[in-house]
Amino acid sequence: MRRFLQLIAFIVSAWCLCTCVEPFNPDIPKYDNILVVDGMITDLEEPYYIDLTRTMPYEDIDPDRELGAEVIVTDDQSNVYEFTETGRGRYVSDPSEFRGEIGRNYQLHIITSDGNEFESEWIELRNVPEIDSLYWTFEEKETNDPDEMIQGVQMYLSTEDPENDTWYYRWEWIETWEFTTPFMAAGRPTLHECWKTENSNDIEIATSRHLSVDAIKNHPLAFISQKTNRLGIMYSMFVRQYSLSPEAYSFWKQLQDINQKMGTLFDPTPMAVLGNIHNVDDPDIPVLGYFQASAVSTRRIFVDRSDLPVDLVVSTGYEYCEIMILEDPTQIQIDDVIRDGWVFLDTYTFIGITYYRFTNAQSCYDCTAEGVNKMPSWWPDSKK
């Protein structure tokens, strides 16, 4: 009997089956210059914006704007609403003239300054249910380092349409949070406390199509990490909920797939995601973007630092700030320090000695570099 008995196989070293990911920015010589339409009308009494920009090369950051275009929206009752150019490619409606109505159909028309004519498909302004609840829980997330955890606040949302008529949802939110600089300059106390506001830029969509009820339950929105300064004092999130048509949902889903969900072993092949706008004369000229219409329901939530665990360490965003104090400095000393890049903070006298305080950046005492120092009107007073 002669057979192989493969008895043992052991590893001298198998460092790693490293699924390694590294930054890589290839040289992409090709570039297509295409019109991008970003427009939305709602049922709220507010100005509606149609932003017209151009695509940009891969390396660029800021897009070119489409100026001097003629932008109008028509509805199924032959009303025509003109949008006024306000600069930087933005075209705005007049809220006193134009307010979207649920159930009505709208179409966007654009004539660019070079004479190209574009129009959107007819879209219905669909209703959207109220946000049932917006809530948060304190959570810990794992990171790529098995020994490191990140703590923070996970936002959740639930909604339900009793009419069973929505099925596809999209959310945008605005975050506002209070923060303070590490140093307060004597005489300039108003620069110490600020509020910062940021718009969400994740694609956040969900569908209840596969469910027996038109409900979205415990849908996770943003995770607010301890690594930013959002949770330092008080944090607020304002969520806008929109409804989507099945086509719009599919559009957003594709955008999400090819922009946010790549990097697995089973990536989809990226393809052009075209929306509901086309060139009237030549359908082969592509247009990016989407003309959307939806009712809006909103909800605001606050997270107070005192509701969070006491031992939670929240980044201040000012970890780089340093302070230097000079006792009775000469002008030469002061000049030297300023020449080295220090910024004068303030001066005070204590038991006959004059102290000059310097910091390494103006932002270390001036919060207006990051935010605004005017408290929003809706900010809760209880904190004060």
Place this chain on the structure above:
Amino acid sequence: MILLLYTGIISSQINDLTVPENLNGLPFNEFVSKVEARLPVRFYYDTAWTNPIIIEYPSQITSLTEILKAVLQGRKIYHYIDSEGNIFLTKDFPVNANLSPGFFEKLEISDIDSFISNYAGDRTLDNETTESITDDERIINLGQSSRSKPSGEAIISGYITDAETGEAVIGAVVYIEDLEMGVVSDIDGYYVISIPQGPHMLSFRFLGKKEIHQPVNLYSDGNLNIEMREKITQLRGVEIVADRDKNVAGLQIGLAKIDVKSIRELPAVMGEVDIIKAALLLPGVQTVGEGASGFNVRGGSTDQNLILINNAPVFNSSHLFGFFSVFNPDVITELKLYKSGIPAGYGGRISSVFDIVTKTGNNKKFSAVGGISPVTGRLTIEGPIIREKASFIIGGRTTYSDWILNRLKSPSIRNSDASFYDLNAHMNYNINKNNSLDISGYISHDYFRLNSDTTYNYSNRNASVLFKHLFNEKLIGTFSGIYSYYDYRIESRKEPVYAYEMTFGIRDIEFKSDFTWFLRYNHKINFGTSSVWYLLEPGDFYGIGEESIIAPLKLESERGMEHSIYLADEYTISQRISLYAGLRLSSFFYMGPKTVYSYYENMARETYNISDTTIYGKGTVITPYMGPEFRFSARYQTGANSSLKISYNRMRQYLHMMSNTTAISPTDTWKLSDPNIRPQVGDQVALGFYYDLYRNSIETSLEVYYKHINDIIEYKGGAELLLNRNIETDLINGKGQAYGLELMVRKKSGRLNGWIGYTYSRTWIRASSNYPEERINNGDYFPANYDMPHDLTIVGNYKFSRRFSISSTYVYNTGRPITYPVAKYKFRNKLLLHYTSRNEYRIPDYLRWDISVNLEANLRSDKLAHSSWSLSAYNVTGRDNVYSIYFISGERKVSGYKLSVFSRPIITLTYNFKF
């Protein structure tokens, strides 16, 4: 007396041959080559006998026979020259060289046995008394002269088995050296060959087995069973391609055979011997990336490969999403990969046939094989059920650790569990000389839990029963029943409200009959039938638990029947020309019950363009498809060592895998051809030139091919392939074309063996339509995901000594195509990317070098145990081969990343133990 005279006359001219120069002092082998070069003779002998011999004879002798006499005198080696100039050397006994069949006819001797024993002293075999041969000792007289046929031809048939285990030796070459023709033993080790009566030199060859040279005197039809012994002391070389002599002499074009034993010598990832990874080293076989499931043959997509294990189709060939193949090397003997010239007996997939045969158990004694690699533990048991008649083999493999996943960085992968197992069982029963039965079963299962939540379970389950009957020596029939089932289940329970389960299943039941009819020694006919019933459960999605608000969704099952008949004729017209012509008529019926959607003609196929919904009842034929599949091959021998081959084949495919990701995944869905999805039809023309150098020790081949595929399936952007009732609205009809050139130089034996393969190939796909949403790249041809033009593989094995060898593989190929964004834009406060031209760019070229060092601890054959060490290093240079390049739109910027799978060397040490 007459007898001797007769021979004398025949061989007199040969005896007169004179050796023109003095060859004294040469080693015997060189003497033979010199003589063969100058005189019309050919020697047949075992070099073991003649190795020490130095030629020494009186210089005045010039007659070849005299020289041989002088040289071989006293060494108990005898020679015999036949009328054709074949010189047979025999050891220990002289050849009674006078058994010409015509002569016996004249003598009319009835009791040939006694006659032979008187004159020749040899063993005689005939139809009734079958004897087994284990070594090349003496001439065998086969058959009886009284039964000799006027055609002058007789049939030799028999079984080739392993002398140790009684297992059938599949694919052994039976070669008639003097006729330069041969056959290959089939799945039961059976061979049959019809040749002219008279003396012949038969050789029996199989990789890793001692070659047997058997002189035979053939009178009439006879049985010759052969038992082959293993070559123990020789470290096996890397043998991966077609058999020796087959390169030039065989009719097959684009066939690669892989011997599992030789794969073991190759460096392996994490010590896991993998037949599919080894197949990727062959020209024309590619994959989209390391760790990707499936493979692409000559520009075909992964679902166009028919993967068979003991005739049963396997729908998912990978464990752990593609890192390991589902085939346990311990239970597999051989696999064949047809890239072109696919025989008419195979059908159903367009690009290739990957035919895997498992071992039959040892029918003499019990034995067990086991092993542990860093990834799996294995155990295989085999033994007799009825001694010498029936045997079984059961082999299993399972993972015992999640350590691979735990080493990965991403938390969602780190918190995942994976496990898999596979189990093979094979029972073989040789009922009698004319009937045999094989029953085999196969299960593979994978479990994967992603991020402690969603679990994936997927498994292959196959069973096949094969009954073989010899109607007579010339007609063999095999009848098989096959059951093959693939299913998966996805399940998530983390969020009770959304807890769900989704299942998918595909069932394939086949009945096949295959007949081989040996008309004459140079003429063979194959014919048969095949019927396949398909049952697909394309998706059942439902909530689990009381809280779940999931709405159940069950797609209608799909049914189809595929019936085919085929007839193929293989005819060797002359030594120079042989032909194979086959026709397979295949038909497919898409069956009810099913709801079928029709779409308005001249409109894009979208759900809003549905013109009609038809509900078909049970058993009704919804759509029939039918078509001929031509299979043609021809060989023309252009010289003694070279030949030219050409083949054309058409294949039709009725079952398609739906996958719009770069690498296929185990949860891809399958779809039958229906009124909206036409069968894929592929045509391939291949031309090959084969040239053997240095007495067949170096084989070279050059093959070119052109392939065209109609109705290839492509996908619209954002196609939803799972749980989609109107899946046809997300599909696009495409065309594919592929062409290439495959060059291979291979050295089969010697201290240094291995091969160099170079492939230049292109694969293009085109999806054009009147509707923009059904067009890709404006309807122009674009390179397929697996279009990698240059591919170079160097495989080498160098034996420093009989105990110590080094193997190395070097792989280079052009990076696969990838789509880069053509623009970036801002939309809803977010930076997004715009992609248009598909596969316009490429990832960096792939380059990998692996080394393994094999050390045999002891070579004494009488020792009970033999052990060996194998140290293998995968990706020695630690090159960061890119799997994919992708872009993520983050908070305020878009970042590009490259992903690589094995970016460092992986070193494994394996200890092998042999009883």
